[in-house]
Amino acid sequence: MNDRSAMNSAMNDNSTWEFGTRQVVYGAIGAALYGVFSWATNFFPLPAAGNITFRPAVAVLIFFGVAYGPIVGLLAGLIGNTLGDLISGFGFYWNWSLGSGLMGMVPGLIMASITDFKDRSQIIKAVGWGTLGIVVGMLFASLTEMFTGGIDLSTALVGYFTPAVIGNIVVTAILLPILMIAFAGVAARRGR
Amino acid sequence: MLVTWKYRPRNTFIQRLDPRTRFIFLACIIFALTIPEIWDYRILVPLFLLSLTQFLMARIEWKDIRWPLFFVSILVFFIIGLNGLLSGRGGPSTVNDPNSPILFQALIPGTTWGLTVTVSKLWFAMNQVLRILSMALPAILIPYTMDPNIYGTAFKQLRASDQVAFTMDLAFRFFPTFTRDLTITMDAQRARRYEMDKLKGGLIAKISKLAPLIIPVTMQSTVTGEEVIDAMDLRAFGTAPRTWLKKLKYAPRDYLIIGLGVAIFITCCVLKWGFGIGGFFVPDFFLNAVTG
Numbered sequence: 001m002n003d004r005s006a007m008n009s010a011m012n013d014n015s016t017w018e019f020g021t022r023q024v025v026y027g028a029i030g031a032a033l034y035g036v037f038s039w040a041t042n043f044f045p046l047p048a049a050g051n052i053t054f055r056p057a058v059a060v061l062i063f064f065g066v067a068y069g070p071i072v073g074l075l076a077g078l079i080g081n082t083l084g085d086l087i088s089g090f091g092f093y094w095n096w097s098l099g100s101g102l103m104g105m106v107p108g109l110i111m112a113s114i115t116d117f118k119d120r121s122q123i124i125k126a127v128g129w130g131t132l133g134i135v136v137g138m139l140f141a142s143l144t145e146m147f148t149g150g151i152d153l154s155t156a157l158v159g160y161f162t163p164a165v166i167g168n169i170v171v172t173a174i175l176l177p178i179l180m181i182a183f184a185g186v187a188a189r190r191g192r
Numbered sequence: 193m194l195v196t197w198k199y200r201p202r203n204t205f206i207q208r209l210d211p212r213t214r215f216i217f218l219a220c221i222i223f224a225l226t227i228p229e230i231w232d233y234r235i236l237v238p239l240f241l242l243s244l245t246q247f248l249m250a251r252i253e254w255k256d257i258r259w260p261l262f263f264v265s266i267l268v269f270f271i272i273g274l275n276g277l278l279s280g281r282g283g284p285s286t287v288n289d290p291n292s293p294i295l296f297q298a299l300i301p302g303t304t305w306g307l308t309v310t311v312s313k314l315w316f317a318m319n320q321v322l323r324i325l326s327m328a329l330p331a332i333l334i335p336y337t338m339d340p341n342i343y344g345t346a347f348k349q350l351r352a353s354d355q356v357a358f359t360m361d362l363a364f365r366f367f368p369t370f371t372r373d374l375t376i377t378m379d380a381q382r383a384r385r386y387e388m389d390k391l392k393g394g395l396i397a398k399i400s401k402l403a404p405l406i407i408p409v410t411m412q413s414t415v416t417g418e419e420v421i422d423a424m425d426l427r428a429f430g431t432a433p434r435t436w437l438k439k440l441k442y443a444p445r446d447y448l449i450i451g452l453g454v455a456i457f458i459t460c461c462v463l464k465w466g467f468g469i470g471g472f473f474v475p476d477f478f479l480n481a482v483t484g
Contacts, residue, residue: 019355020355020430021421021424021425021429021430022421023355024355024358024359024362024424024429024430025362025417025420025421025424026414026417027359027363028358028359028360028361028362028363028365028366029362029363029366029370029413029414029416029417031359031363031366032363032364032366032367032369032370032413033370033409033410033413035363035367036367036370036371036374036409037374037406039371040374054395054399056399056402056406059406060406060410063410067414075356075359079359079360079363080363083363083364083367086198086334086335087198087335087367092218092331092334093331094222147226147229148222148226148327149272149324150272150276150320150323150324151272151275152275152279155275155279159275170395170396170399171399174396174399174400175399175400175402175403175406178400178403178407179406179407179410182407182410182411183411183414186411186414186415190415190418
């Protein structure tokens with residue numbers, strides 16, 4: 001079995017919106033990883049400019065969306081963000097959890113078209129859709145903060161949305177290609 | 193680096209409540225404040241006191257709660273409170289009442305631009321802090337007072353599908369495993385002179401250098417996933433409705449709390465839309481106290 005067919009059978013043998021055992025398990029794994037990495041960077045924050053924070057967990061979330069589909073991306077973001085907040089003791093913020101879910105779901109929409117995780121054009125496509133997911137997810141979370149947090153539009157866009165989007169896009173652009181190439185190797189070795 | 197759930201069993205009223213009750217009550221408080229957009233201190237103060245009572249009744253030890261409270265306080269007082277005080281934005285337009293007495297003003301010479309703090313903005317900032325704390329305090333309690341093993345069951349019994357509830361349950365089980373994997377990977381990389389605390393180079397270089405931690409843990413998890421899928425498929429997961437080991441049952445106290453939450457939500461809606469009560473205004477006692 002060559003690399004391409006191995007990856008096809010590993011990831012794309014289900015329809016995009018199927019919600020079966022594979023989606024349950026990878027949704028849970030994505031959520032746990034997103035939670036673990038979010039929690040770890042709370043302890044070891046990465047230095048950044050201004051109020052921009054880098055969360056490597058976001059690249060993992062988008063990778064799970066791209067590799068396993070929108071349902072997995074949605075569950076991983078939604079549950080993972082909740083887990084990370086809970087374990088850090090911050091409580092439950094439904095709008096940021098749902099925003100993270102959207103961030104994982106949108107790149108999942110191209111799962112069926114990603115057939116070669118080493119192909120440069122497909123990696124660029126994944127990063128592009130990941131960026132779109134980040135914008136959609138963070139815009140949702142920032143704008144809903146106007147109702148839950150009572151902030152105004154400019155604070156939502158300048159204080160919340162912009163720093164989150166910049167940091168997340170930078171992390172995704174750097175780490176997602178590395179994750180995809182590593183995954184291509186693992187899938188080929190596993191042969192399924 | 194050990195991952196520990198913040199939860200600890202305590203014999204308190206809050207922990208005797210059904211987890212579903214607490215989720216529903218939290219949702220009622222959030223919706224009561226946000227959907228009818230309540231800014232009236234006569235409603236905010238009782239709701240804040242209710243949330244504070246819940247918080248105190250949970251009897252969480254100070255050493256456990258001090259850091260989360262510190263972070264939430266910074267967010268609430270410095271970001272949201274100061275924003276309200278200085279800009280007055282984020283609430284109803286009546287906050288920026290041009291006739292409100294000025295408490296402090298610093299304008300750029302020769303212009304009308306600058307900083308103006310009015311009585312109205314000060315009152316608004318105080319109300320905003322109360323409003324956020326009313327929603328945040330019950331949420332902060334959850335990780336400390338709700339058994340992580342019960343989340344899956346709670347969501348299932350809140351009418352979530354087996355798939356969603358099982359995803360939730362599985363995620364909580366995987367969390368400590370992946371934390372252990374991350375710790376082992378960190379130790380292994382440190383043995384190879386990898387120092388996470390002293391990442392050098394520019395921003396891109398620093399993020400790239402995280403790959404030796406993130407990639408092994410993530411790739412190992414995808415392999416683990418295949419084994420779990422096989423095990424679940426062998427047990428015919430998804431072919432028929434599942435049964436759950438734990439069963440949650442509402443007690444009379446749960447109905448009482450859910451009833452209270454729903455009553456709060458309905459009252460806020462009726463007061464705002466039926467009687468026009470709940471909007472922002474500066475009470476006379478505050479105006480007199482501040483302006484002397």
